[in-house]
Amino acid sequence: MTLLGHDRYCDEIVAQTERLRAVLSGADLSAPDLSVTVPSCPDWTLGQLVRHLGAAHRWVEKTVRIRAREEIPDEGVPEFEGPDDSDPAALAAWLTEGAEMTAATLRAAGPAAEVWSWGWERNAGFWARRMTHETVIHRADAALAAGGAYEVDPAVAADTIDEFLQCMTFALAAGDPEAAELRGAGRSIHLHATDVPDAEWLIEFGDDGFTWRRGHEKATVALRGPLTEVLRVFYRRLPADSELVEVLGDAKLLDFWLERASFG
Structure with missing residues (x-):
C-alpha cells in the first residue's frame, strides 16, 4: 500500500469538491432548495448532503488549525451549518470555500502536526486522507441523486x-x-x-475477525469489475447485483460483509 502523499490529498479535497459542485450546477433539479432525495443516503436530500460535507470540511479545518487535543463541538465551528437560505449557488460557494480553507490549513500544518482524531493516527495527515475519501464518496452520492457521471482517478480510488x-x-x-x-x-x-493493474484485495475471515492485504488470490467470493464500480459496490453506492460488476462464488458472503462493514 502506497499513500498518495499529503500535498496530493490536500489537492484532492479541493478537486473532488469542485467535481461535486459541477454535478450540482449541471443537475436538472426540480426545486431550488436541492430537495431531491439521495438514493444512497435516503434520509438526506441533496442539499443536506452538501451541508453535511461542507460542515465536515470546516470541522476538520478548525480541528487542525487549533491543534485540538479532543473532539471539538459542532457549535464552535464558524459557518458550520452553511448559508441561511437554500439558494444552490450560495450553498455551492460555501462548499467550495470550506474545502479550500481546509486544504490550506492542512497544507500549512503538514502531515505530522499532532491533532485529535478518532482513528489510528492523531495527526493532520490522517485528516487530509480522510477528507479526501469522504469527498470522493459523497461525490458518488451527489452523482446518483443528480444523475451525473462518476469516475475516480485509479490511484485515488484504490486508496479509498x-x-x-x-x-x-x-x-x-x-x-x-x-x-x-x-x-x-x-x-x-x-x-x-x-481495468487497473494490481488493484486487487483479499479479505480473509478468521475466528477473531478479519485481515486484509493487496493481492490476487482465490477466495470464497470475488467481486470483479472496473475499479470505480468495485469501489461503489464496496461503499454501498452501487448494488452488488448491478450489471456493471460480476460476483463469482458465494454472493451471500459478500452481502454479509456489505451489511456490516461501516464506520463513523
Whole structure:
C-alpha cells in the first residue's frame, strides 16, 4: 500500500469538491432548495448532503488549525451549518470555500502536526486522507441523486478502498459490534479491478475477525469489475447485483460483509 502523499490529498479535497459542485450546477433539479432525495443516503436530500460535507470540511479545518487535543463541538465551528437560505449557488460557494480553507490549513500544518482524531493516527495527515475519501464518496452520492457521471482517478480510488479497510480494521480493534460480526474462519472475499493493474484485495475471515492485504488470490467470493464500480459496490453506492460488476462464488458472503462493514 502506497499513500498518495499529503500535498496530493490536500489537492484532492479541493478537486473532488469542485467535481461535486459541477454535478450540482449541471443537475436538472426540480426545486431550488436541492430537495431531491439521495438514493444512497435516503434520509438526506441533496442539499443536506452538501451541508453535511461542507460542515465536515470546516470541522476538520478548525480541528487542525487549533491543534485540538479532543473532539471539538459542532457549535464552535464558524459557518458550520452553511448559508441561511437554500439558494444552490450560495450553498455551492460555501462548499467550495470550506474545502479550500481546509486544504490550506492542512497544507500549512503538514502531515505530522499532532491533532485529535478518532482513528489510528492523531495527526493532520490522517485528516487530509480522510477528507479526501469522504469527498470522493459523497461525490458518488451527489452523482446518483443528480444523475451525473462518476469516475475516480485509479490511484485515488484504490486508496479509498485501502483506507476503508484500514478504518474497518480499526473499528474491529475498537470493539465495534458490527465489525465484530465479520468473522468465520475459512471464508474470504477477493476484490478485483479489471481495468487497473494490481488493484486487487483479499479479505480473509478468521475466528477473531478479519485481515486484509493487496493481492490476487482465490477466495470464497470475488467481486470483479472496473475499479470505480468495485469501489461503489464496496461503499454501498452501487448494488452488488448491478450489471456493471460480476460476483463469482458465494454472493451471500459478500452481502454479509456489505451489511456490516461501516464506520463513523
